[in-house]
Amino acid sequence: MTISLYNTASRRKEDLFPIDPPEIKMYVCGITPYDESHLGHARAYITFDVIKRYLVHAGYKVRHVQNITDIDDKIIAKAMQETGERTDLKQKCREIAEKYSASFFDAMDKLNVLRADVYPKATDHIPEMIDWIKGLEAKGIAYELPDGIYFSVGSFSDYGKLSGRRLDEQEEGGRVKEHKGKKNPFDFVLWKKAKEGEPSWPSPWGEGRPGWHIECSVMSTKYLGQQFDIHGGGLDLEFPHHENEIAQTESLTGKRPWVKYWLHNGFVTVNKEKMSKSLGNFFTLKDIFEKFDPMVIRFYILSTHYRSPINYSDAEMRGGAEAYDRVKQFLADLDFMLEKSPGSAPMVELNDIIEELQPYLLKFEAAMSDDFNSAGAIAALFEMIKYCRKTLDEGEDEKECLQYMRDTVATYFGHLGITFASAGEELDSALAALISERETARANKDFKRSDEIRDQLKGKGIILEDTPYGTKWSRS
Ligand SMILES: [Zn+2]
Ligand SMILES: [Zn+2]
Structure with missing residues (x-):
């Protein structure tokens, strides 16, 4: 079955043709570890985890790279807040990044998100970033201001091609803060010169640190090559982050398109409002895990198409938990019946049940092949459970038939990374x-x-x- 996927760059669904099949190279923008992970992280990384799992299920080999932005203004601000002074901030930043990275991985493990192949850290790639900036400077695309080195968006004629924005429109809108000396308000920083006491690395432009956008360009191409298949992230990263990544990379390498398919997952709202600390509706995953099984959160998130907005509320989560429990109960019932099953089915009967479940599995595949529609896939599995329940009510009780139903339901939820580990709980x-x-x-x-x-x-x-x-x- 051909897989189609929605490409933000073309604003339509396209058939998937990897550059170098059967391998698919996928880069996903990672975290800035300065605080606990929240629902937005859960959604983004579950989305790309399911995409990866499905591509593997379809026979591809996925190489997945995801960065860790372990130096950033927010990490520095946190370090200053915690030390109260500007002494050895570099060490403090490292501690903060390590602490929240560990917490992130712990949450991802609970959500059954498979690990990427590589998690490159920004601070391990400073020399490569400096080389890139030197390259852009040599081409006359980067220029120096008193506080850093900037990328000149006017030098890249394709600027705006991902987000569909045009530079002249943007300037009229005046949405971007004017910065003294910039040639264009959308010019962005490649290298930030260090203020006194800030963590810094030596460079041809003095002590400083890389900008956020350059690190994704440098680390993705280092681990995946100058052109690769999929670049993913949350919708909030489309502009300016991904637009800027394209501008830097295609300017430097001259190879277009740098990325074949751009994938973005939709926003998360909480009680129908944007999640924010000031509204008091900002929940960390740690908070939510105290109320709900992480597997229920995964199930709930996948019950909506990844590009649609999703709302979190306790009531909706309880609805998700009920649906999840229906599957769990079905598996537990089958386990119970299997123990008591009177015996073997004739081969022809087993073939019948295999054939009868086939349409639901095809529906599952059709949904997932259509831009990874996990909501449609889950609906197909619920229809299958309903059908199985009916055959059980009609007296189905042979071991092989029961086992086939059980394995099929568990395996297909497993393709979505949804497990029901405690379904077969043992009594003491x-x-x-x-x-x-x-x-x-x-x-x-x-x-x-x-x-x-x-x-x-x-x-x-x-x-x-x-x-x-x-x-x-x-x-x-
Ligand atoms: Zn990025
Ligand atoms: Zn049977």
Whole structure:
């Protein structure tokens, strides 16, 4: 099945033709580790994780690179705030970046986001960035001002091609703060000269640090080559960050297009408002993990198409949790029935169930191949569960058939990185022994003992349900 994907650069869906199949090279803009990760991070990295998983499922090999902006104004501000003075800020910045990077990886692991192949850090690539800026300077595209080296957007005729903005329109709008000496208000900094006490590295222009945009150009091309397939990030990065990345890279290498497909995930709102610290609706992932299973968050995020805006509220999350639990319950029910299953299905019957589930799986593939529509894919799996429930109600009980249903549902949710790890929870052996004693009592029509055990278990929060296959338990 051909995969189509929405390319921000062309504003339409295009069929995927990788530059060097079966490999797909993908760069995703990473974090600036100066604070705890929040929902916006969860959405972006779950989005590109699912895209990666699906490309691998479709037979591609994905090389995924994601930067860590470990030096930045916000990290420096935090370091100054924490030390209260300007002594050894470089060391303090390193500590802050390490602390919040570790916290980020911990959150991503909980959300079942697979690791990238490389996580290059800005501070490990300063010499390469200096070389790039020297190259741009040599071409007459970069110029020096008292506070740094700037990129001249007027020298790049394609400036605005990603975001669809035109320089003259932008100037009329006057949305960008005037900066003394800049040739164009949209010229951006490549190298910032250090103010006293700021962490800095030596360069031909004196002590300083790289600008944010240059690091993504330098590190993506270093690890993926001068042209690659996919560049991703949140919609908020489209302009100016990605526009500036294109301008620098295509100006320096002369190779166009630098990136074949630009992918952007939509915004996250909280209670229908933009997430912000001042509105008091800014939740870190750590906060949210205290209320909801990270897997429920993943499930909820993937229930919306990645380009659509998504809203977070406790009520909507509870709805997500209920849907997630329906799948979990289905798997637990099958596990239970499998234990009690009377026996083997004839081969022809197993083939029937395989054939009957096929249309739902094709629907899943069609949705995912259509710009990674995880919402449509999840809907197809729910239809499949509904169909399975119906066949169970009609008396399906052979082991192979049950096992096939279970494996298929778990495998396809697994393609989305959604797992149901605790579905087959085990009871501790003392409680399990009581349930088995009660089953014996029931078989012997000793209902007094059977009821005693039921009450005893109820006191321990275990609810029993007697079914044709035996006794099922669940936690109250
Ligand atoms: Zn970037
Ligand atoms: Zn069967």
